[in-house]
Amino acid sequence: MEKIEAIELSALKLLQQNLSDAKTIINEEYPFQKITAQGRNYSDKEKMEQFIRDGFIDRYSGKKLVNPGILKVLSHYMPETFPYHSHWKMEECHNAYWEFVPTVDHIYPVALGGADSMENWATTSMLHNSIKSNWTLEQLEWKLYDAGDYSQYDGLTGLFIKLIQADEELLRDSYIKRWYKLSVDCDKA
Structure with a gap:
């Protein structure tokens, strides 16, 4: 599924007051990925x-x-x-x-x-x-x-x-x- 489709489908689930399915779609199709900063090391x-x-x-x-x-x-x-x-x-x-x-x-x-x-x-x-x-x-x-x-x-x-x-x-x-x-x-x- 394309990312934009996941957003649209999740929003439609919210419109239907189905928060659980909206979360599931995002978690499965376009999950949040926490970025951890790492050091950069060059002189x-x-x-x-x-x-x-x-x-x-x-x-x-x-x-x-x-x-x-x-x-x-x-x-x-x-x-x-x-x-x-x-x-x-x-x-x-x-x-x-x-x-x-x-x-x-x-x-x-x-x-x-x-x-x-x-x-x-x-x-x-x-x-x-x-x-x-x-x-x-x-x-x-x-x-x-x-x-x-x-x-x-x-x-x-x-x-x-x-x-x-x-x-x-x-x-x-x-x-x-x-x-x-x-x-x-x-x-x-």
């Missing part, structure tokens, strides 16, 4: 390695993403034009942070029993990660796009490194410093 280094493995491609849209540090450099030089907010408050932060900063998502949600392992990780934008939440790709009718090739597109990592090397004062910003160190370390590997 910034593992995130950067995943971004590189996926070629800075959003695996849920196929679109290019960028090294997180490069956007913060833009915000440093142009705080009014390209604002940043430490908690990404939408009305105070440039939308590019949501659209182009990569994060790691679990392809099959950990909350639904998915593994917290590299085989279940995908690079996606903060925007798509927020939308996806604990839903499966099938539930959202999304697909998994192929990873990109880091040697063809590096997420502007090379440009980010050059910007820092041209103005090392930028390293006073802890966010920029962290992504610079990760970028240089991963670039050496």
Whole structure:
């Protein structure tokens, strides 16, 4: 029985004042499944390695993403034009942070029993990660796009490194410093 049919049939049973049958239909055809949150365990280094493995491609849209540090450099030089907010408050932060900063998502949600392992990780934008939440790709009718090739597109990592090397004062910003160190370390590997 389709889920929508179970809901309809259960509601019809309620209309007939048959609570017992309504409960039975839901319990058998579309039971509540309690989601138990489990820990997610990856370091910034593992995130950067995943971004590189996926070629800075959003695996849920196929679109290019960028090294997180490069956007913060833009915000440093142009705080009014390209604002940043430490908690990404939408009305105070440039939308590019949501659209182009990569994060790691679990392809099959950990909350639904998915593994917290590299085989279940995908690079996606903060925007798509927020939308996806604990839903499966099938539930959202999304697909998994192929990873990109880091040697063809590096997420502007090379440009980010050059910007820092041209103005090392930028390293006073802890966010920029962290992504610079990760970028240089991963670039050496």
